[in-house]
Amino acid sequence: xxxxxSYAKIAEAAPRGLIGGAxxxxxxxxxxxxxRREPGFPVPILIAPATMWLIVFLFLPLISIFIFSFWKxxxxxxTPAFSLEHYRAFFVTEGFFDPKNGDFLTPSxxxxxxxxxxxxxxxxxxxxxxxxxxxxxxxxxxxxDFKWQLAxxxxxxxxxxxxYLIRAVAWLPMLGRHGLINEFLLDIGAIDEPVSFFLYSxxxxxxxxxxxxxxxxxxxxxxSLAKIDxxxxxxxxDMAATPFQIFREIIFxxxxxxxxxxxxxxxVMVMGEFATAVVVYGGKTSTTGTVILNYxxxxxxxxxxxxxxxxxxxxxxxxxxxxxxVDIRKEL
Amino acid sequence: xxxDSPGQVLQGKLSRRSFMKTTAAGVATGAMAxxxxxxxAAADDGLRSIGLGVSEINEIQAKATKDLGFxxxxxxxxxxxxxxxxxxxxxQYEIAEGYFNDMRVMAPAKVWQPIDTKKIKEWxxxxxxxxxxxxxxxxxxxxxxxxxxxxxxxxxGTIVKGPSQYxxxxxxxxxxxxxxxxxxxxxxxxxxxxxxxxxxxxxxxALLNVPQIGVMxxxxxxxxxxxxKFVDKGNMTKAEIDFLIDYLIPLKKAGHFRAxxxxxxxxxxxxxxxxxxxxxxxxxxxAAIQAEGVPCVYAFPKEGMRGWHGGMAISAKVKGxxxxxxxxxxxxxxxxxxxxxxxxxxxxxxxxDNAKKYLEPAEWxxxxxxxxxxxxxxxxxxxxxxxxxxxxxxGSYWNRYSKINVWNSIMQENDYLVKRWTEFLxx
Numbered sequence: 001x002x003x004x005x006s007y008a009k010i011a012e013a014a015p016r017g018l019i020g021g022a023x024x025x026x027x028x029x030x031x032x033x034x035x036r037r038e039p040g041f042p043v044p045i046l047i048a049p050a051t052m053w054l055i056v057f058l059f060l061p062l063i064s065i066f067i068f069s070f071w072k073x074x075x076x077x078x079t080p081a082f083s084l085e086h087y088r089a090f091f092v093t094e095g096f097f098d099p100k101n102g103d104f105l106t107p108s109x110x111x112x113x114x115x116x117x118x119x120x121x122x123x124x125x126x127x128x129x130x131x132x133x134x135x136x137x138x139x140x141x142x143x144x145d146f147k148w149q150l151a152x153x154x155x156x157x158x159x160x161x162x163x164y165l166i167r168a169v170a171w172l173p174m175l176g177r178h179g180l181i182n183e184f185l186l187d188i189g190a191i192d193e194p195v196s197f198f199l200y201s202x203x204x205x206x207x208x209x210x211x212x213x214x215x216x217x218x219x220x221x222x223x224s225l226a227k228i229d230x231x232x233x234x235x236x237x238d239m240a241a242t243p244f245q246i247f248r249e250i251i252f253x254x255x256x257x258x259x260x261x262x263x264x265x266x267x268v269m270v271m272g273e274f275a276t277a278v279v280v281y282g283g284k285t286s287t288t289g290t291v292i293l294n295y296x297x298x299x300x301x302x303x304x305x306x307x308x309x310x311x312x313x314x315x316x317x318x319x320x321x322x323x324x325x326v327d328i329r330k331e332l
Numbered sequence: 333x334x335x336d337s338p339g340q341v342l343q344g345k346l347s348r349r350s351f352m353k354t355t356a357a358g359v360a361t362g363a364m365a366x367x368x369x370x371x372x373a374a375a376d377d378g379l380r381s382i383g384l385g386v387s388e389i390n391e392i393q394a395k396a397t398k399d400l401g402f403x404x405x406x407x408x409x410x411x412x413x414x415x416x417x418x419x420x421x422x423x424q425y426e427i428a429e430g431y432f433n434d435m436r437v438m439a440p441a442k443v444w445q446p447i448d449t450k451k452i453k454e455w456x457x458x459x460x461x462x463x464x465x466x467x468x469x470x471x472x473x474x475x476x477x478x479x480x481x482x483x484x485x486x487x488x489g490t491i492v493k494g495p496s497q498y499x500x501x502x503x504x505x506x507x508x509x510x511x512x513x514x515x516x517x518x519x520x521x522x523x524x525x526x527x528x529x530x531x532x533x534x535x536x537x538a539l540l541n542v543p544q545i546g547v548m549x550x551x552x553x554x555x556x557x558x559x560x561k562f563v564d565k566g567n568m569t570k571a572e573i574d575f576l577i578d579y580l581i582p583l584k585k586a587g588h589f590r591a592x593x594x595x596x597x598x599x600x601x602x603x604x605x606x607x608x609x610x611x612x613x614x615x616x617x618x619a620a621i622q623a624e625g626v627p628c629v630y631a632f633p634k635e636g637m638r639g640w641h642g643g644m645a646i647s648a649k650v651k652g653x654x655x656x657x658x659x660x661x662x663x664x665x666x667x668x669x670x671x672x673x674x675x676x677x678x679x680x681x682x683x684x685d686n687a688k689k690y691l692e693p694a695e696w697x698x699x700x701x702x703x704x705x706x707x708x709x710x711x712x713x714x715x716x717x718x719x720x721x722x723x724x725x726x727g728s729y730w731n732r733y734s735k736i737n738v739w740n741s742i743m744q745e746n747d748y749l750v751k752r753w754t755e756f757l758x759x
Contacts, residue, residue, distance in 0.1 A: 076419060076441035109755040116758055178606045196535055199607070200591045282591025283541040284584070286757040294543065294750050297412040298742070299419055299437055
């Protein structure tokens, strides 16, 4: 019997579960194999392409953004310098330190923009979680057949096969003053004249962001739920645990890594957003992404760099907080 | 100014669905265009030209290639992308089809070389609009970065007060922007910028979300309302910017603005979908909106319009044979075929007589002379956009351009402006 066949046999015998499942009984051969180096390319060669890629296209640009943030702007470019003026401009507004001034201790517009960005992101994350969790739960726990699981999971992905822009723009004929929802409400007589609140509002913005990014939460939660060993649930039932207890004591804690990863995905994506606000919010808000773009366009690269760094810091802090709440390594 | 308008939109071949895809299409065509653009490579024969969809149109560069006998490749870009490429990668193009309002950034950066007017064949025929600022003796110069203030330079490319032998950019296509409105939705004709801030239209107004330009439209409205007189709307002081933004913020909070648009397709969409009654607009949008069966009129405000002017500059890196070709291309442009091509979208030429050579009399009469169209008129791609009997708002070219109120500009307080604009949008 080949190794593959023996694995298949074990998998068949094991209780259902998409990933992992019951502990695999390893033969002596396989244990030895684990410690034997596979023949082929040495490790440095295998990791070289990815490392080079990251160095050239991630680390070097990041370092240069950091360096540029201290340079001086010339109005049409920048010159090397060590200046903190752009950091100052980011944090401090005129009259910030002057108790007599109306702007005393008022956070600068850039900090407020970052805060607005964060506030939206948090709302979107919360809604994504509320939508994604039941969906993932249904897919992994309620759908018995693996084929159906996969099919339904792919179905949930279908909207994401079209481009990002189409998905965002598609809200316009839906939510507009003469959009489908308004026409429907008018037809059934629920309203007398079109409601403008659906589009170019915080409502449409939040909704579009949720729709754009919810799948990023569904995936990881689904996988972490599917990974849960069903024998645990069986055992809990045998010991007369109520469904709610099972959820609270077993399922939810075990799905935390998926939640954390999903939330990190959504968080990072939405924090960097700038295009959706233009399409569905009618540009009626600024995100830090917009600010970076606006200063980039007027060739004030150092200040754009400062904003980029602040955004990155905010993202890192957010990710660290999420990882503090859930110890992914331990849970996995 | 059609800052971000993909050629597809300008071709007036829009359906409701393609409006939705405008931005996406722009990205796609941009990507496709850059493919062939790169293949052109930097061989020392032929030209690569970059600019906006206003002048970078396949038909124009194809015709240039045919007429001139060397390859000319054009690339239409979004405004921000074009601006950065012109500024930071002048080895990636030979011709910059740029705009005078960017000159305060481009000229000091020395990315373009001085152009010798002696090598511009019909330099004498170029109108005084860009030479002295006065198209006709009675014209007002207009506030802001009027082209004549930024065109002349010395042999080193430093801006000087003209006239001089050298210029940084050869003036080409230009137009004036104002407000577009749906007469059914407004219920009356719009004749002043003040209507933009009129509470009658609360929730049915859109502004252009390019801080440098949006702020000028708002300033024109505030002046028209008699609230404040700006010394120079194209170069406001911090106090003036503060006054303006502080006036706009409560309006925004009260829901006065339906949206802030960023590209041509969006502005069209807003009116076609009935979201706005009135908005700051670029003139080709009118035809695109009418093509959707929605009435739209381009206002000619009594305060005058906001002007902009495009032209051709040569990268500082170009020399030898390619430099000669660059001059040939510019001379070809001035000769009028491309100018007539873009005239059918409403853009004017720095040598009107040369555009006239390539226009039918009915086209000339409508687009330049301000007379009623003697017959149905088509855009450059053959779609009828002007019905017989229609008249261009604002009348003749000379009438429109004698009353430019302010030119698109980059202010000295640009950083501060962007900061306050951000505050306005975040409010």
